[in-house]
Amino acid sequence: xxxxxxxxxxxxxxxxxxxxxxxxxxxxxxxxxxxxxxxxxxxxxxxxxxxxxxxxxxxxxxxxxxxxxxxxxxxxxxxxxxxxxxxxxxxxxxxxxxxxxxxxxxxxxxxxxxxxxxxxxxxxxxxxxxxxxxxxxxxxxxxxxxxx
Amino acid sequence: xxxxxxxxxxxxxxxxxxxxxxxxxxxxxxxxxxxxxxxxxxxxxxxxxxxxxxxxxxxxxxxxxxxxxxxxxxxxxxxxxxxxxxxxxxxxxxxxxxxxxxxxxxxxxxxxxxxxxxxxx
Numbered sequence: 001x002x003x004x005x006x007x008x009x010x011x012x013x014x015x016x017x018x019x020x021x022x023x024x025x026x027x028x029x030x031x032x033x034x035x036x037x038x039x040x041x042x043x044x045x046x047x048x049x050x051x052x053x054x055x056x057x058x059x060x061x062x063x064x065x066x067x068x069x070x071x072x073x074x075x076x077x078x079x080x081x082x083x084x085x086x087x088x089x090x091x092x093x094x095x096x097x098x099x100x101x102x103x104x105x106x107x108x109x110x111x112x113x114x115x116x117x118x119x120x121x122x123x124x125x126x127x128x129x130x131x132x133x134x135x136x137x138x139x140x141x142x143x144x145x146x147x148x
Numbered sequence: 149x150x151x152x153x154x155x156x157x158x159x160x161x162x163x164x165x166x167x168x169x170x171x172x173x174x175x176x177x178x179x180x181x182x183x184x185x186x187x188x189x190x191x192x193x194x195x196x197x198x199x200x201x202x203x204x205x206x207x208x209x210x211x212x213x214x215x216x217x218x219x220x221x222x223x224x225x226x227x228x229x230x231x232x233x234x235x236x237x238x239x240x241x242x243x244x245x246x247x248x249x250x251x252x253x254x255x256x257x258x259x260x261x262x263x264x265x266x267x268x269x
Contacts, residue, residue: 008219008260044219050264059261063219090218090260097215104214 002037002067004098009080009089010059013046020060023085027064030079036068054087065094204241208250216249218256224263228254232267 011020024041031038044061053059068076073091080089208216216223227235227242227250234254237247257263 010261047262049261050258050267051261053261088259088261090256092218092256101214 003069003073003093004039004095005066005068005073006092006094007064007066007073007076007080007089008092009062009064009086010049010053011062012054012085012087013056013058013060015060015085019085020062023083024062024064027076027079030076031066031068031072034068034072034075036066036072039065039067056087059087206241206243206246208246209243216246216253218253218260218262220253221257221262224250224254224257228263230268232264 011023015023020043028038028041040063042063042065044063046058046060048058049056066073066076077089077091080086207213218224227240229235234251237244240247242250254263258265
C-alpha cells in the first residue's frame with residue numbers, strides 16, 4: 001500500500017548548492033530504486049533556525065513529498081541520518097491527512113454543486129423574480145390606477 | 149417542607165448546625181453551582197471571575213482552515229507565547245480538535261527548528 005509522506009530536512013549552510021542538488025538527486029535515486037515515487041521537491045532556501053543545531057544558526061531547508069511504503073521510508077531516513085550535510089530531518093505521514101482533506105473538499109464540492117444548481121435556477125430565478133416583481137409592480141401599478 | 153425540617157434540626161444538633169443547616173440550601177447550592185460554573189466555565193474558563201468573557205470563536209472554524217501544516221510558521225506563531233510555550237485554548241478560543249492539531253503541528257515545527265522549544269533566557 002503506497003503511503004504518502006513529507007520529508008523535510010535541513011542541510012548545513014556551508015554546503016554548496018550544487019552539493020545540495022547532488023544530495024537530493026542521490027535521495028531521489030534511492031526512492032525510485034526502492035519502488036517509490038517522488039512527487040515533488042521544494043527548496044525552501046536558507047532560513048534562520050529557531051535554535052542552534054550542531055553549532056549552526058541557519059540552514060538550507062528542503063522538502064520532499066514521497067509516495068513510498070514504510071521500508072523505503074526507513075531506508076531514506078537511515079540515509080539522511082548517515083549523510084553528513086543533513087543536520088535535521090522529519091518525516092510526516094500525510095496520506096490520512098490527504099484523505100481527510102479530499103473528503104472535506106468532496107463534501108464542499110457536492111454542497112457547491114447543489115447550491116450551484118440552485119443559483120443556476122436562481123440566476124434564472126432572480127432574473128425572473130427581478131423581472132417578475134418589475135412585471136408584478138407594473139401590473140400592480142397599472143391595476144391600482146385602474147382600480148383607483 | 150424544608151422550612152419545617154431545618155428549625156427542628158438546628159436545635160437538635162448544635163455541632164452539626166453547619167452540616168444540616170448548610171445542607172438545606174447548601175445541598176441545593178453545590179448541585180446548581182456545579183452546572184452553573186460549567187456554564188460560564190465553558191467559554192470563559194474558571195479564572196475566578198463571576199462574569200464570563202465574550203465567547204471567543206475558533207479561528208480555524210470560522211476561516212474554514214482544514215489543515216494546519218507544521219511548515220506554516222507564521223500561522224503557528226500566533227498561538228505560541230513569547231517564551232515559546234503553546235498558548236492554552238481558553239486564551240485563544242480555539243476549539244478542541246483544532247487545538248490538538250495545532251499542538252501537533254507546533255511540536256513538529258519545534259522538531260524541525262522552525263519554532264523554538266524555549267526562547268528568551
